[in-house]
Amino acid sequence: EPEVTQTPSHQVTQMGQEVILRCVPISNHLYFYWYRQILGQKVEFLVSFYNNEISEKSEIFDDQFSVERPDGSNFTLKIRSTKLEDSAMYFCASSLTSGIDNEQFFGPGTRLTVL
Amino acid sequence: RKEVEQDPGPFNVPEGATVAFNCTYSNSASQSFFWYRQDCRKEPKLLMSVYSSGNEDGRFTAQLNRASQYISLLIRDSKLSDSATYLCVASGSGGYQKVTFGTGTKLQVIP
Numbered sequence: 143e144p145e146v147t148q149t150p151s152h153q154v155t156q157m158g159q160e161v162i163l164r165c166v167p168i169s170n171h172l173y174f175y176w177y178r179q180i181l182g183q184k185v186e187f188l189v190s191f192y193n194n195e196i197s198e199k200s201e202i203f204d205d206q207f208s209v210e211r212p213d214g215s216n217f218t219l220k221i222r223s224t225k226l227e228d229s230a231m232y233f234c235a236s237s238l239t240s241g242i243d244n245e246q247f248f249g250p251g252t253r254l255t256v257l
Numbered sequence: 258r259k260e261v262e263q264d265p266g267p268f269n270v271p272e273g274a275t276v277a278f279n280c281t282y283s284n285s286a287s288q289s290f291f292w293y294r295q296d297c298r299k300e301p302k303l304l305m306s307v308y309s310s311g312n313e314d315g316r317f318t319a320q321l322n323r324a325s326q327y328i329s330l331l332i333r334d335s336k337l338s339d340s341a342t343y344l345c346v347a348s349g350s351g352g353y354q355k356v357t358f359g360t361g362t363k364l365q366v367i368p
């Protein structure tokens with residue numbers, strides 16, 4: 143069964159450093175997403191991406207964040223200068239459609255720890 | 258008021274029991290609704306979509322009441338493997354791609 147994959151599974155970084163989280167969405171999917179989940183809290187939408195551009199983003203997704211699809215398979219989330227409060231699980235997701243039956247499939251997540 | 262609100266639980270039920278979870282959403286413009294399950298420290302996994310007509314998938318039944326802005330999930334004949342956190346999700350208020358998760362309801366099925 144096709145699945146979304148993410149690397150690395152765990153990333154430890156120093157405050158102020160840049161990190162890039164990587165995702166490989168399901169191959170025939172067209173819509174890509176990033177979410178975060180701070181430990182013990184709910185899953186929060188960050189951004190959606192379609193046709194090589196951001197289609198929607200939340201208030202969390204500020205200038206420190208950027209997304210890119212550098213080639214035909216990878217989808218990345220960059221955090222420019224990490225803060226302690228960026229420590230969270232980051233989930234990538236993909237979907238085939240964006241309409242009313244927008245069923246999103248999640249990757250296993252990258253746990254980001256900012257020291 | 259939270260956009261998507263759920264009773265956090267935990268719900269501790271014996272194997273074989275029937276358990277129901279409720280969820281309310283505040284944005285009447287929401288169009289799509291889903292239930293996901295999330296195991297501890299794992300990714301959310303889609304359980305089922307929720308339609309006004311109600312839908313059933315084996316032991317699971319989901320229902321949407323648009324007038325009351327209320328979504329439910331019923332699990333019959335609970336199994337130990339049903340132990341997880343159940344996440345209510347709404348989307349479509351600002352575009353179908355932007356989904357809002359509830360905080361989740363934790364279920365523990367006891368032998």
